[in-house]
Amino acid sequence: MxxxxxxxxxxxxxxxxxxxWLExxxxxxxxxxxxxxxxxxPIHRIAGQLDKVLPALFFPDHDAxxxxxRRRLRPLDDGSLES
Known part of the structure; x- marks a missing residue:
């Protein structure tokens, strides 16, 4: 099944x-x-799927x-996220 x-x-x-992180x-x-x-x-499968849906991973400005x-997802002092 x-x-x-x-x-x-x-x-x-x-x-x-x-x-x-997976990379x-x-x-x-x-x-x-x-x-x-x-x-x-499953780790390799998830990483492979992310590679397929995120073409920007391969752009020269990927690090930026x-x-x-990271900046947008880093919690602020009050626990909220930056928008």
Whole structure:
């Protein structure tokens, strides 16, 4: 029996930051961070899907875009997000 797929919704900023984190994670020795080898398949699948839907990841100004996304999602002192 095939399992139904799960859909996760993220803002573009959230997806950009998650993609960057997953990329850095994949560049490490995953066995040191992810102790369950069965978790690697979904990690790689999520990263691949993000690569497909975020073409800006490959733009020359990606680092600046990433920093802007971080700035917008970084909580302010009162716990709210910057708009």
């Amino acid at each position: 095939e399992e139904p797929e799960i859909t996760i919704k993220l803002t573009r900023d959230e997806a950009t930051i998650l993609s960057d 850095r994670l994949q560049m490490t020795d995953l066995s040191n961070t992810v102790d369950d080898p069965t978790a690697w398949a 875009r990433l920093e802007e996304a």
